[in-house]
Amino acid sequence: MREVISTKDAPQAIGPYSQAIKANGFVFTSGQIALDPATQQIVTGDVAAQTERVLRNLSEILEAAAAASAKSFAPPSS
Numbered sequence: 001m002r003e004v005i006s007t008k009d010a011p012q013a014i015g016p017y018s019q020a021i022k023a024n025g026f027v028f029t030s031g032q033i034a035l036d037p038a039t040q041q042i043v044t045g046d047v048a049a050q051t052e053r054v055l056r057n058l059s060e061i062l063e064a065a066a067a068a069s070a071k072s073f074a075p076p077s078s
Contacts, residue, residue: 007064010057011035027065032057
């Protein structure tokens with residue numbers, strides 16, 4: 001089964017691709033750049049600042065994938 005992963009806490013996909021796809025227990029993320037999701041602009045600063053933004057974007061996407069898994073496997077409420 002394949003599931004599209006999307007979150008507003010990371011830059012929106014610009015074009016015909018997804019932030020991530022979850023399939024068969026794996027999460028495949030798209031490439032990320034140092035875009036601030038609030039402004040959709042490249043962050044200013046040195047390579048360290050831009051790397052931090054990229055890693056934060058990836059973290060948000062992976063958290064969204066984990067949340068999607070939790071919803072998929074959550075036991076029914078009584």
